[in-house]
Amino acid sequence: MSNKWKPTSRKRQKRHLIKKSVASLMLLNMLCLSALPATMVFAEKTNKQATTTTKTSQAPVAGSIQKPDLNVLSAVLIEPTTGQVLLSVNADQPLPPASMTKMMTEYIVAEQVKQGKLKWTDKVTVGENAAKTIGSRIFLAQGDVHTVEELYIAMAVGSANDASIALAERVAGSEQEFVKLMNETAKQMGMKTAHFINATGLDKKDMPAKYQPDTDKEDVMSAMDAAILGRRIVLDHPDFAKFTSIQSYKFRERDKTPIINYNWMLEANKNIPNFKAYAYKGLDGLKTGHTQNAGNCFTGTAVRDGMRLISVVMGTDSEAHRFTETRKLLDFGFDHFEIKQVVAGKSKVKGLDTVPVKKGVETSVGVVTDSDVSFIVPKGGEVKGVQFKTQLEPEDKLVAPINKGTKVGTITYTYKAEGMDQQQTKTVNLVTSEEVEKGSWIRLFFRAIKEMFADLFDSIKNLF
Structure with a gap:
């Protein structure tokens, strides 16, 4: 039995020696390769990271969240930092936005200032178009000169059509050139239904005849688009409330009465007898709107406990109801939701x-x-x-x-x-x-040698 085992053992030893010789030859080749000039570029070994x-x-x-009953044509409630929609009623239906159109005018003017293309102290000379416009206005005369900031406050607080047109012409040269900028900006914001024909929200027939655009379209904007626009205002221009929360503003020294903010819901109105029933905690903007075609509209925003909400109501049946319906929306949001990191x-x-x-x-x-x-x-x-x-x-x-x-x-x-x-x-x-x-090149050189040896020994290990 011993004699039979020995020849078998010798054969195994011989095969083992052959494998060692092969490994030695491979090592020798690798050592020769490692003697190449140090200027060679060695690839770094990387581990691919899979999508996780x-x-x-x-x-x-x-429990379930009870949604409020709203008497509106459309409405939406969003949280701006996340963009989350908390409530939606016909929110994608395009409707006449009336003076909520001016939110786009406000945004573009504020952007011009932010980009250094305009200054709040710049002088604006009033043209014929602004002087002849009707509706809510501050009775600007052609040739009047006011600062950008003065006109901006008149637009944001008093919804002044003439101030809006004067600013539009100052930015783009004419109202219709400014309208092109409005529509381009709307597309960039992702507003899907919005289309503007003027800077004010007036119906075409109510614009000065000489300055009416050659179109059969009117200003339209869905509640969702109004919320998107409001969101961009509060995120891109966080100082917006510097203007929108002003309760009253005396535009000219000679004016007998100041401009009164159309937004009855301002928190600051809680001590004003005529408005205290509508004043809402934390509310500081944004824009009202009213025409015969649009009914009464309002894009509002309020902040409580670190959370801001933006609400839009369109097509309410009275001036007061645009605020009572807004209260329902905001109460729904603040009562039932919160932001968590x-x-x-x-x-x-x-x-x-x-x-x-x-x-x-x-x-x-x-x-x-x-x-x-x-x-x-x-x-x-x-x-x-x-x-x-x-x-x-x-x-x-x-x-x-x-x-x-x-x-x-x-x-x-x-x-x-x-x-x-x-x-x-x-x-x-x-x-x-x-x-x-x-x-350094020497570090990379020796790292490459180390990795090649690691690969080599892995290969040798796999031979057995």
């Missing part, structure tokens, strides 16, 4: 602590979110069931040197609260949590 999706369980929210800024993402970096002192870098993420939830409810999905930049873009805060991808969070119609979505950037310096 995480789900957590969702718990139902107890689900992700803090500079947070790590589960399963994605780092991403690979090429040609750096370090081979990877940490990643975090660049801003916080909040969602609207029913009051008292927990935020559960949040999902997320990451999308990383191509790996060949992550080459050292890399600064702290460099964008490396995005992460999209989605959430649908029990009892709410819409799913909420928020996308934020993923950024590097520290900087990565570029590695």
Whole structure:
């Protein structure tokens, strides 16, 4: 039995020696290759990061939310920071917006100031079109000179048609050129139904005959579009209330009475006998509207406990009812919803602590979110069931040197609260949590050698 075993053992030893010889030859080849000039560029070994999706369980929210009965043609209620729609009634139906049109005029003028193209102190000379306009106005005469700010206040507080036209002509040269800018801006904002023919919201027949546009269209805007416009005002121009919350304004020294704000719901009106029944806590804007065709409209906004809401009502049957219906909307929002943060800024993402970096002192870098993420939830409810999905930049873009805060991808969070119609979505950037310096050529050279040996030994291991 011993004699039979020995030849078999020798054969096994021989096969083992052959394998070792092959491995030695491979090692020798690799060592020869490693002697190439150090100026050779070695590729960094990177680990591909897969798109990550995480789900957590969702718990139902107890109870149902009773929506208010509204006497309107259309209405909508939104939270501006998330864009979440909390209530909608015929919100996409295009309707005449009356003087709510002036919100677009206000936005464009404020943008001109923000961009440095206009100053609040700039002088504006009143033209024929503004002087001849009718409706709500401050009786500007052709040739009058006022500042941009004076005219802006008259427009925002007193809904002055003549002041709106004077500003439009100052920005674009003519009202119709300004209208082109209004319609372009509406498209950029994502307003789907809005179309403007003037800067005021007047019906075409009520415009001065010489300045009526050659069209059979009128100003139209849905409640949703009005809310989108209101949202852009409060987000892009957070100082809007500096103008919209003014209760009264004496336009000229000689004027016997000041301009009174058409917005009866201003919180500051709580001590004014005629308006205190309508004054609403936290309300500081935005714009009323009324024509025979439009009925009574109002885009309002109020803030309580750190949450701002924007409401729109269109086609109410009286001046007072546009405010009582707005109160129903805002009460519904503030009574039943709140904002909750689900992700803090500079947070790590589960399963994605780092991403690979090429040609750096370090081979990877940490990643975090660049801003916080909040969602609207029913009051008292927990935020559960949040999902997320990451999308990383191509790996060949992550080459050292890399600064702290460099964008490396995005992460999209989605959430649908029990009892709410819409799913909420928020996308934020993923950024590097520290900087990565570029590695020296000698560091990169030896790193490449190390990685080649690691690959080699993996290959040898697989032979057995």
